[in-house]
Amino acid sequence: MRIVKVVKLGGSVITQKDRPFTINVPVLCDLAQQISRYLRENPQVVLVLIHGGGSFGHSLVRECLNVYGDVTQECFVRVAHYMMMLNSAVLEVLLANNIKAVSIPTRSICYVKGSEVICNVEQVRRYLDSGICPVVFGDVVIDVRGMRYVVVSGDRLAHIIARELRAKEVVFVTDVEGIFTSDPKKDRSARLIRELKADEVYSKVEFKEVTDVTGGMGTKVGELLRYCAEGAKILVVGGFIKDNLYNALSMKDFIGTTIWC
Ligand SMILES: Nc1ncnc2c1ncn2[C@@H]1O[C@H](COP(=O)(O)OP(=O)(O)O)[C@@H](O)[C@H]1O
Numbered sequence: 041m042r043i044v045k046v047v048k049l050g051g052s053v054i055t056q057k058d059r060p061f062t063i064n065v066p067v068l069c070d071l072a073q074q075i076s077r078y079l080r081e082n083p084q085v086v087l088v089l090i091h092g093g094g095s096f097g098h099s100l101v102r103e104c105l106n107v108y109g110d111v112t113q114e115c116f117v118r119v120a121h122y123m124m125m126l127n128s129a130v131l132e133v134l135l136a137n138n139i140k141a142v143s144i145p146t147r148s149i150c151y152v153k154g155s156e157v158i159c160n161v162e163q164v165r166r167y168l169d170s171g172i173c174p175v176v177f178g179d180v181v182i183d184v185r186g187m188r189y190v191v192v193s194g195d196r197l198a199h200i201i202a203r204e205l206r207a208k209e210v211v212f213v214t215d216v217e218g219i220f221t222s223d224p225k226k227d228r229s230a231r232l233i234r235e236l237k238a239d240e241v242y243s244k245v246e247f248k249e250v251t252d253v254t255g256g257m258g259t260k261v262g263e264l265l266r267y268c269a270e271g272a273k274i275l276v277v278g279g280f281i282k283d284n285l286y287n288a289l290s291m292k293d294f295i296g297t298t299i300w301c
């Protein structure tokens with residue numbers, strides 16, 4: 041039986057977030073190697089890969105918001121273009137590691153209606169059926185009336201795609217070792233939480249943070265919990281640790297947080 045898993049590579053991991061338009065090449069290569077090894081050893085598993093925007097998406101959107109107060113038409117086309125550049129680099133590295141990957145720009149399968157994001161995942165499913173690994177990414181998306189342009193995060197997409205495909209497991213690879221009691225970059229006494237029940241999250245975790253345009257860990261966890269209600273296992277794992285993604289996918293010891301739904 042085919043097992044569907046969703047892996048989201050955080051923009052904070054695959055790019056250098058404080059340097060505009062800069063890919064973290066060694067980390068991206070390392071993660072691709074781990075994914076490749078896992079897929080080779082587990083032919084019954086199919087993966088949907090999602091990546092964030094990091095320094096290709098966020099800085100530009102932030103600038104647009106500061107200058108125009110909104111994602112204008114001009115911002116939309118530029119952000120769309122820069123996200124394709126990041127996505128091409130990701131694909132280059134995946135292909136170099138023998139992962140049969142193809143990209144599906146999110147804006148071509150999703151639109152926004154009010155606060156809802158509606159995606160047609162049939163094409164994603166079709167690629168999975170043929171043994172190809174679809175790659176989607178945080179992106180700008182047009183609204184149903186063609187009047188507004190909205191940023192849709194990789195985290196939100198992970199939730200939507202996992203729900204539609206009934207994925208058993210969703211793995212978020214991020215720049216910290218998992219979910220901590222509070223932001224580990226701000227609070228030296230923050231402790232890593234290894235296991236969490238979905239209903240305990242807000243009583244045990246604090247998410248004060250300076251967020252990027254898609255909200256950081258607090259919003260990420262909000263999205264996870266929406267999917268959690270639909271019954272799956274969610275992992276938040278550190279992306280800079282040797283073999284960590286491979287170990288998490290392989291159900292070996294890993295550094296991170298498991299959220300039980
Ligand atoms: N309780 C918390 N546990 C872990 N990280 C947190 C927490 N609160 C805030 N953060 C921040 O969230 C960041 C990860 O979110 P983000 O930068 O959006 O990553 P990604 O690129 O993976 O989406 C971490 O770098 C950390 O500073």
Ligand SMILES: [Mg+2]
Pocket residue numbers: 050051092254255256257260
């Ligand atoms: Mg983020």
